[in-house]
Amino acid sequence: MGADLISRAQAGDGEAFRALTEPHRRELQVHCYRMLGSFQDAEDVLQEALLAAWRGLGGFDGRASLRTWLYRIVTNRCLDALRSASRRPAKVWDIPGVEPPEPTRLGEVVWLEPYPDALLEGAIQVPLGPEARYEQTESISLAFVTALQVLPPRQLAVLVLRDVLGFRADEVADMLGVTVESVKSALKRARAGLQRRLTVADREPPPAAGSPAEDALVAKFVSAYESADIAALVALLTDDVFMSMPPLPLEYEGRDVVARFCADLFGSGRRFDLVPTRANGQPAFGAYLRAPTGIRHGTGLYVLALRGDRICAMTRFENSVLPSFGLPRSLPLPPETGMKLRRSPM
Template identity: 40%
Template sequence: MGDFTTDTEPYRRELLAHCYRMLGSVDDAEDVVQETYLRAWRSYEAFQGRSSVRTWLHRIATNACLSALSHRSRRFLPSGLGGPADDPMTPPLAAGAQWVQPIPDSMLDPAAIVASRDSLRIALIATLQELPGRQRAVFILRDVLAWPASDVAQVMGSSTAAVKSTLQRARARLEQAPPDVEQAVEPGELSAVLAHYIAAVEEADGAALEQLLRVDARVEATPWRTWFSGRAACVPYLVQQVLGSPGTWRLLPTSANGQPAAVGYHGGQAYGILLLTVTSAGIARINAFGDPGLVKRFGFPTSV
C-alpha cells in the first residue's frame, strides 16, 4: 500500500460529483465527502487493496450518502411540488421545502464536465431525487458513470443479479417521468446567450428577454413554489414582479452544473444563483436559487 493522500486525493472531485448527484445539495455533498475521507483514513490499513481504491472510496461514499438520506427529507425544485401558475400576476407562495442546489463548475473536474455534462444538469439532479436511495445509487453508477455491474455490486455490497434488478426498477420509475435534459449547445453560443441574458436583466429589458426565451420556456425560483411555464406567462411575470428598474439587478457570469449561470445581486446585496438551460431555440429554463449563501459558495462577494 502507498501513501493515503497520494492514493485517495485524485478521487476527491469525482466523489464530490457522485455525492452531489445522490444528495442534490452541494453543502451536503461536501460534508459527506469529508466524512468519506475520514472513514477511509481510519480504515486505510485494513483495506489492503482488496478492490481498487476508486471502488473502495465509492463504497464508503455511497454508504455515507444512503445514511444521510435516511435522516433528511427529499430535495425539490419548485416544479416538483405542483403545476405552473396560470396568472403571471400571481403573488409567489413560499414553500418550506428542502431545495435542490446548483453546484459550481469550479468544484468539479473540468474533464468530467466536458465528458458528462448532461449527467450534471439540474433537471436530472432533481429527477434523481425521486428515486429511493439504493435505486438512485445503482442508476448513477451504472447508467451515469457506466460502471460494470460487478463493480457496482462491490460498491453496494450485493450481488450482480441484485444490481441488475435494482437498475431495472430505477429505469422503470424514471421512464414514468423522464428528466427534461436538453440537447447541448456549443460553448461559444452559451457564452453569448448568457451575456445577452445578463444585459437584459440588468437593463430591465423585457423585450430583450422575450427574444431570448423559448416559446415553451419555464421560470422557477426558490424559495417560491410558484413557477411559470410558457413565454406568454414568463415574460409578464419577469417584467412585473422581478426586473424592477434598470440597475436593480447586477449579474456576474459563472457556470454551474455544466450550464451557463450568473451570480445575482439585488439592490447591491447577494440574491443567489441564476442557472440557464440553453438550447439552439433559446433559453428553455431559468432556475433561480434565492439563497445568498450560495454566492459565497461560488466564490463571489456578498455585496457589490
C-alpha cells in the same frame, strides 16, 4: 509506489493517506452531489466518508482498486444520509412588494443547490466503465441532478454507479451488499423513473460551452435582464421555458407565466446587475440588486439551461450560494455613481 503508500497509510501515516485519496477527491465530491443534490451536503458527507476510509483502511485488502473501495464507502454514506436526512425545508415567498403569479406546480426538490464549474475540472474527466450511458457534462446538469433526486435511494445509487460511472453490475452489487439480480432490477426501475422526468428526445442541443453561439445568447440575456426589457427577455425564451427557485417550491412552466413573473419583479422597481460565472456546466450569474446608495446587494444566483438559440430553463438560488462561486455578498459603487455622489451638493 501505490503499495508503499497504502502500507504507510495503513500504519497511520496521514500524509500517505492524503496522497492516496486526493486524486479522487473531486470526482467523489461530484458523486456525492449527484446523489444528494446539495453542494453543502455533498461536502459534509464526503468529509465523513474520508474519515471513515481513514479509520477503516486496515480492512482494505486490495481485491478491488482503491478508487472502487472509496466509491463503496462514499456511496453508502450518501445512502445513510438520504435515508435519515431531514432535508432543507421549503421556504415561503419573502420579497416585499412583489406578489408572485400562481405557480404552475410546487416543486419537490427544494434542497437543490448549484455546483460550481470551477470545481469540476478534473472531476468529470474521469475514467468511465464501458457501460456508462451518459456524457459527464450531461450528468451534472441541473435537470439531470433534479431528476435523480426523486428516485428511491437505492435506485439512485445504482443508476449513478452503472449508467453515469459505468461500474459493472457485480461491482455495484459488492459496493451495496446486494445481489447482481437486485442491481439489475433496481436499474431497470431507475431508468424508467428517470425517463419520465427527462424528456430530451428530439430537442435541439444547447450550444457548446464558451462557443460564439452561447456567448451571443448569454449577452442578449444580460442586456435584457439588466435593462428590465421584458419584450427582449421573452423573445429569448422557449415556449415551454421552466423556472424554479429552490428552496422556494414555486415552479413556473411556459413563456407567458414566466414573463408575468419577471414583469411583476421589474414592475416593483427592482433593477439588477449580473456577474457571470458557471454552474453545473451551464451559464450562471450572480444577481445584484441596485440600491439607492449605489451599493449592489447580492440577491441570488441564476443558472440558465439553453436549447438551440433559446433559454429553456432558469433556476434561481438564494444568495447563500454566492461564496461557493467566489462571488461577493455585495458589489461596491460603480465608478460613475461614486463620481456623481461625490459631486452632489451637501
